[in-house]
Amino acid sequence: MTFNINNQNAANINNVGRDQHITGGQTGIVVTPEQAQQAFAELRAGVRAAPLDPATSAAAQTELREVETGLRQPEPDRERIAGRLERLTRILRDAGSLTSAASALIAPIRILAQWLGAAGAPILGLLAALV
Template sequence: MVFHIGSQQGGVINNVAGDQTVHGGQRGRLTADGRDVRELVGELRAAVDRAPLPPAVAPEVRSELDALDTEVARPEPDREAVAGRLTRVTHLLSSAGALVAAGTGLIGPLSALAGWLGTLGGPILQALGV
């Protein structure tokens, strides 16, 4: 017998032959590329700090990043809340021209965080053009 298992994003995935019993739950916090979500938010913040943002946009982006950092620090982050904040950050950066100006410095952490979100990150990846 052969199994073909497609893409598996988000959460803890167990491929088990036979029975499996789990007591106490399972958790996973790493992104698809192996980096911790909080680390990615830190990388995004550092990239934003280096990006040439207009004075009218910078405080709003930083406020969203503060809220994003608070959310991913929780034991069980609300992925929908993270997706909403990350979408706002992406649109703010895009409208300010920062994505073009900063290039991969911003796109790397944004796309990795979108990957961690799974299907919720699809619109973010689409906005990034990746």
């Protein structure tokens, strides 16, 4: 028997040919494009409010512009956005801003990383290492 599965769009999809055993349950997080845009706006405001030295601020602003450009595309390149968001996260982490302004920066970064799906996993790993 052959199954042809075309587009699938869900938080969790399990295509299993035989038995599947799940221990501990499954969860999925769905972030809409609108929620991603809102998270980006919050991130930009958080970066502006963060006490960054001029060089760090310039580097962060460059990455923010690139993330914004990616988000505005009709079909965003999530891999490219993920690279820029990861660089921004590292810049902010190295500057100490993710510990001093945690909620203003970590929450929107987390939402954007979740919107990115698998491409956002490294960013979520960076955030997890902070706590």
